[in-house]
Amino acid sequence: MFYEASTNDHNLAHDPFKAIVSPRPIGWISSLSKTGIANLAPYSFFNAMGDRPKMVIFGSAGIKDSARNIADSGEFTCNFVSDNLKEVMNLSSADCPPEVSEFDYANIEKADGKMVACPRVAKAFSALECKLVQIINPKDIDGNPSMNHLFIGQVVGIHIAEEAIVDGRFDVNITKPVSRLGYMDFSTVESVYEMLRPEYKG
Numbered sequence: 001m002f003y004e005a006s007t008n009d010h011n012l013a014h015d016p017f018k019a020i021v022s023p024r025p026i027g028w029i030s031s032l033s034k035t036g037i038a039n040l041a042p043y044s045f046f047n048a049m050g051d052r053p054k055m056v057i058f059g060s061a062g063i064k065d066s067a068r069n070i071a072d073s074g075e076f077t078c079n080f081v082s083d084n085l086k087e088v089m090n091l092s093s094a095d096c097p098p099e100v101s102e103f104d105y106a107n108i109e110k111a112d113g114k115m116v117a118c119p120r121v122a123k124a125f126s127a128l129e130c131k132l133v134q135i136i137n138p139k140d141i142d143g144n145p146s147m148n149h150l151f152i153g154q155v156v157g158i159h160i161a162e163e164a165i166v167d168g169r170f171d172v173n174i175t176k177p178v179s180r181l182g183y184m185d186f187s188t189v190e191s192v193y194e195m196l197r198p199e200y201k202g
Helices: 065-073 083-091
Strands: 027-032 038-043 046-051 054-061 075-079 126-136 148-160 178-180 186-188
Touching: 027 046, 027 054, 027 065, 038 054, 038 065, 054 126, 065 075, 065 126, 065 148, 075 148, 083 178, 083 186
Parallel strands: none
Antiparallel strands: 027 038, 027 075, 046 054, 054 148, 075 126, 126 148, 178 186
């Protein structure tokens, strides 16, 4: 089948786009409001975008509480979503009003940041403290503003739980990262294998 993306004329029960671009790591983003409310929300459009310097990026459709907090404060933290935290991660996605902290709503223990003011998820196997580098509101191919806002953060501090380190490596067999698929589907990493990059032989 083929359809023009702008028409959504796919004749399927649900839009397949997010299922096609998957799996995606979950950006469990914590931030702090001007009034000191700690916000925590999962973003499914999230990834690393480079390591010189280390940077992450997440996309927000419109400006929500997290996006507004980050724009105001210039900082945020990305908390690692492991299988043992998937239920509280999902609970933190509830549409809480700005004056309600998702940490409190989902009964998630906080820990202080080292280089940013916003807290992190205490039981997360890892957390990336970030400073905001840039917010981009891209235009579409017709030159019209989109609903998409891209937040780029530079990682300034990295927390890792000691039990997640095996033989000098962050071990995903232990941490079991959760990824977002399409629709309401998620996946936990269960099978890990190594493939070495081949050398060119011309």
